[in-house]
Amino acid sequence: MASPKIETLLPTVYSTCGEGPHWDVPSQSLYSVDIQAGTALRWEADTGKQSKITLDGTVSFVVPCDRGGVVVGHNRSISHVDWDSQALTVLGELDQGTTNRTNDAKADASGRLWPGTMGLEAVPGKVAGPVGALYSMSTDHKLTKQLGSISISNGMDWTDDNSVMFYIDSVPRKVYAFDFDMAAGTISNQRTAVEFAPDSLSTYGLPDGMCIDAEGKIWVACFSASAVHRFDPETGKTLQTLKFPATNITSVCFGGKNLDELFVTSSQYNLQPSQGVQPLAGSLFRVTGLGVKGRAPYNYKG
Ligand SMILES: O=C(O)[C@H](O)[C@@H](O)[C@H](O)[C@H](O)CO
Numbered sequence: 137m138a139s140p141k142i143e144t145l146l147p148t149v150y151s152t153c154g155e156g157p158h159w160d161v162p163s164q165s166l167y168s169v170d171i172q173a174g175t176a177l178r179w180e181a182d183t184g185k186q187s188k189i190t191l192d193g194t195v196s197f198v199v200p201c202d203r204g205g206v207v208v209g210h211n212r213s214i215s216h217v218d219w220d221s222q223a224l225t226v227l228g229e230l231d232q233g234t235t236n237r238t239n240d241a242k243a244d245a246s247g248r249l250w251p252g253t254m255g256l257e258a259v260p261g262k263v264a265g266p267v268g269a270l271y272s273m274s275t276d277h278k279l280t281k282q283l284g285s286i287s288i289s290n291g292m293d294w295t296d297d298n299s300v301m302f303y304i305d306s307v308p309r310k311v312y313a314f315d316f317d318m319a320a321g322t323i324s325n326q327r328t329a330v331e332f333a334p335d336s337l338s339t340y341g342l343p344d345g346m347c348i349d350a351e352g353k354i355w356v357a358c359f360s361a362s363a364v365h366r367f368d369p370e371t372g373k374t375l376q377t378l379k380f381p382a383t384n385i386t387s388v389c390f391g392g393k394n395l396d397e398l399f400v401t402s403s404q405y406n407l408q409p410s411q412g413v414q415p416l417a418g419s420l421f422r423v424t425g426l427g428v429k430g431r432a433p434y435n436y437k438g
């Protein structure tokens with residue numbers, strides 16, 4: 137019987153909203169972002185060495201690129217940044233003429249990027265309305281709007297056979313599933329894979345980032361609920377619950393030498409007085425002993 141161990145790997149490393157953990161196999165390091173601080177961070181597992189890039193405004197995701205450097209969500213743009221020189225090249229702009237910003241993103245197995253957007257967030261979890269969207273960006277930087285009327289575009293992942301894409305809109309509290317056509321870069325047949333009951337806010341919160349494991353089960357970071365829940369996306373049932381010493385848990389990613397460690401980000405941005413004093417909010421946590429492996433996220437090939 138597996139017995140999970142939760143450790144605070146980097147206490148309060150995020151001064152605002154920690155997000156977007158991405159395990160990079162070649163460098164055995166974890167990339168992540170500190171959204172409102174405008175930084176992308178890298179932690180090297182073997183040495184513990186940390187480095188970062190800092191931009192003006194928000195940085196909502198970081199994904200390494202096959203050609204070197206990283207692609208980031210910077211305010212409303214998708215930009216390539218060279219990690220060492222910090223040279224920035226804008227690849228595309230989303231939701232121009234609005235006050236939206238980018239939020240979470242991942243690359244699919246073909247190397248295409250899937251960035252999403254959200255409206256201004258006065259209080260965490262509260263946006264003006266469903267003014268965000270989900271886009272894809274091809275490897276030659278062409279943008280396609282995939283879904284409109286999104287509130288807070290958030291976590292996503294794909295089944296190993298690339299037949300299904302999971303995707304979260306946090307405010308309606310839904311994990312959706314779509315049929316995924318990887319060659320065409322399209323999603324269809326939207327249905328709800330996990331439904332959060334209206335009276336479950338304290339235990340399930342708002343679904344935020346997510347990842348899939350080697351058994352096809354999904355791990356969902358539950359914002360405002362101090363939790364990560366593992367679900368069976370076929371039945372929508374909860375299989376396992378991990379609790380953390382911070383309320384706003386934002387995202388999850390498998391990594392480590394054997395891809396059997398779960399990295400979990402959290403936020404200390406705009407904590408509400410009702411949430412109490414939380415000395416570990418904004419920390420990066422690591423869970424070992426889960427007895428299940430995951431898959432490292434894919435690079436952007438553009
Ligand atoms: O991390 C994100 O995805 C958003 O940028 C954050 O603002 C919160 O996590 C969100 O409000 C909770 O759903």
Ligand SMILES: [Zn+2]
Binds near residue numbers: 155239290291345387
């Ligand atoms: Zn998120």
